[in-house]
Amino acid sequence: MEYNELKNTSAIWIPEIPKHWDLIKVRHLFKESSIKGFPNEPLLVASQKHGVVNKDVYGQRTMEATKDFHNLKLVEKGDFVISLRSFQGGIEYAHQRGIISPAYTILKELKPINKRYFKHLFKSKPFISLMTLCVKGIRDGQNIDFPTFKGEFLPVPPIEEQEAIGAYLDKKTKKIKEFIKKKKRLIELLEEEKRGIVNIAISRGDNPNVKLIDTGIEWLGKVPSHWSVKKIKYITTLIADGTHQTPVYTENGYPFLRITDINGDKINWDEVRYISEKEHKSLTKTRKGRKGDILLSKNGTIGKVIEVTWDEEFSFFVSLCLIRFKKSILPKYFSYFFKSDIVFDQLNEGSKTTSVTNLHLEKIKELRIAYPEITEQEKICKYLDIECGKVDVAISKAKLEIEKANEYQESLITQVVTGQLKVPTLKQENVLS
Structure with missing residues (x-):
């Protein structure tokens, strides 16, 4: 439902608002707070995703601003915090009392407001575009210049309408987040299903009645009796590292590939950097790739x-790293092999950790792979292309649904907090429900 009448504003980021709304400068709505000297309060962090929360329960590594807790700023529950990333993700809402980096700006309201309305306004796309105009400095992690920001205008509905908007968006965004959570869980289950399909095919083939023999290797177990089990170093002609040097990039020249250029099973050529012929020749004297080679992130x-x-x-x-196989292994078969648990069981063998972040060439050479003759490898790959393809279609559908849900949420918040879309009042909402 749209508002009956709109009026033009002098604010670039919000050209129109409902006629009965006010347009008020930040300085008349909020003041900066810089209370210090509370070293025993919980240490907080500002997160674009979670708001201002306790550092101990945030779940990610963060940088402590200082060890002198006396200099940290006091934040009260319900305060708003301008962080070093507010020009990217808006202003954060404080969910609890604590202390935070002195580099951040703490905002307290000067007049009665509904904080839920402003919490959504401060994370809306148009408002974030305003924040990008209020930055100072050129380094990564630019500060918002508060003297500039407090001279900007904000849309302010009547307090009853603020309450209605806050309640409406809380309810709607909660449902959207629950929907997205379910879709993400579905994707996890589909990925597990795909990995299970690959695990069976790479260790058994596609014949459920095949005769198996025990390899004597704990993490591998039994494989078809006619398969071979060999270390990678015995079935390759080349395993080579990439360069340790960061080259000078050029507009044109030879592609210089990095992990970030790999998207699924394809190269994202739009993002690839290039280097000069001279630098390329100096880097690839013994590492020239060719069709059929494998690039593996390590x-x-x-x-x-x-x-x-x-x-x-x-x-x-x-x-x-670049891997070149002898004719006994299909590159695609190896690709599927490396997506199986067989690989990661080997990598984690004897390790107390459950993840590996660095894979040395010597470790790659020692990996064992079970494989049949080429014709059966081709058959297995075709089978996996079909079966994994079915799962990938379902995963893509779920990802698209998440993308559309995020877009809908972003659009809904923008329309409601800027007065493009009218929401029921709390009384109307109660009657309708």
């Missing part, structure tokens, strides 16, 4: 595998 995010399907020469960073 640092940071390990396990990304891509087959070289193009003719153009390229260089690659140390986070990737």
